[in-house]
Amino acid sequence: MARVLILFAHPALHRSRINVALLEAVQGMEGVTFRDLYEEYPNLHIDFETEQELLLEHDVIVWQHPFYWYSAPAILKEWLDVVLEYGFAYGEGGTRLAGKKVMSALTTGGPADAYQRGGYNHYTVKELLAPFDQTARLCGMEYLDPFVIQGVRQLTDEQVRECAAAYRTRIEELRRLV
Template sequence: MPAARVLVLFAHPALQKSRVNRRLAAAAAAVPGVTLHDLYETYPDFHLDVAREQALLVAHDAVVFQHPFYWYSSPALLKEWQDLVLEPGFAYGPGGDRLRGKRFLSAITTGGGAAAYTHGGHNRFTIGELLAPFEQTAHLCGMVWQEPFVVHGATRLEDETELSRHAAAYAARLAAL
């Protein structure tokens, strides 16, 4: 069976400062079938080409949102992407079936450690709970939610072996989509 066509929508507003997402993105780009789409590189002025984005979605079997966790959500351009690209009649609502059946993976890095994302922890909610808007967005569009890929404690991750381990784990998740 040919590899699934996987569209990685990558959003990092300060890639030159990134350690973890930079590594994950490079690993993703090397996986057969993966299209790495760097949104901040493509749309530095936030003027999204909606028709192009929708055509990209239609041409892939799985959709990945890859980004650092910013204020318990995505960086602004990925929110803009959702607001403009997921139109009624395309993504949901009457006739809006173009994303139906595609797998959806949320791939995030967090500054907070795993223990912070517990009910007794610093961030009070689990990652699963905080990603509920993404899960419901995928559901509304008929996409199949996958267990999120999360790298915790990303701001303190410096060890080369650890970085490589996370990059390999991410590549494996993408290859299995």
Template sequence: MARVLILFAHPALHRSRVNLALMKAVQDLEDVTFVDLYEDYPNLHIDHQEEQERLLQHDTVVWQHPFYWYAAPAILKEWMDVVLEHGFAYGEGGTRLVGKKLMSAITTGGPEDAYRPEGTNRFTMRELLAPMDQTAYLCGMQYLEPFIIHGARQLTPAQIQEWAQRYRQRIEELRNDR
């Protein structure tokens, strides 16, 4: 079994129905570590040594967050800047993450058809996630197909529960190395 680390970044969790349901769906899974970055680091002062140690203890990393202005929330970007150091994650001697897997788990406010060349956002989600893919590549990690939920604000409670079950299944597949 693979160990999965979910790094969760939502600055307004109290207003999120979907990310809250996703969080609850996976918190009890064996060999899955769930870390709420905003809860652990409310002042954005990331403990890079602790976070690097967490990375070394896991095989797969999941960045779970809402898609804010075509990027991750500030704390996840800060986490990347502080934790994925030269000499640790990339560059000379930076081979500690080679062979690990990385997946983005993202919610969007807009509908799926907004993320097409002819859509409102002009680009596909894969194009917009290129920086995440490149980060994985630079660190020698495999960037997996992202888990994306579009139109999160319009989902019914039943649809949210269905997505939460799909997310749990995807995390179980990662944990079971499938």
């Protein structure tokens, strides 16, 4: 079974409705490591060696976060900048992550129909995720289809529960990937 590492980035978890439901749904799953980056690094001083070791111990990486300005909250960008080092993740000798899989799991305030030509966000979510996709490619990793929940403010409590269950199912599927 694949070992899954969920790297979670939400700067205001106490105000979260949907991400908190998602993370509760996957807490304690066998073979799944959950890591709250803002909790680990409130000052954004990421320990890149610890993070690199964690990557090596897992087969599938999940970047879970709310969509902020068509991207991720700042700590995930900082994580990319300091952890995916030349010679480790890419460049000469940088093959340590090759063959692993990566998936974005994100929530958007905007509804699905806003994310298309003619919609107020113009681009699809997949198009907007191109930097994450290409980052994974450069590191020799496979970027999987993202898990996306949209229009989160309009969701009923029942729909939030369904989304959380769907997330757990997706993580179970990731466990079966290798």
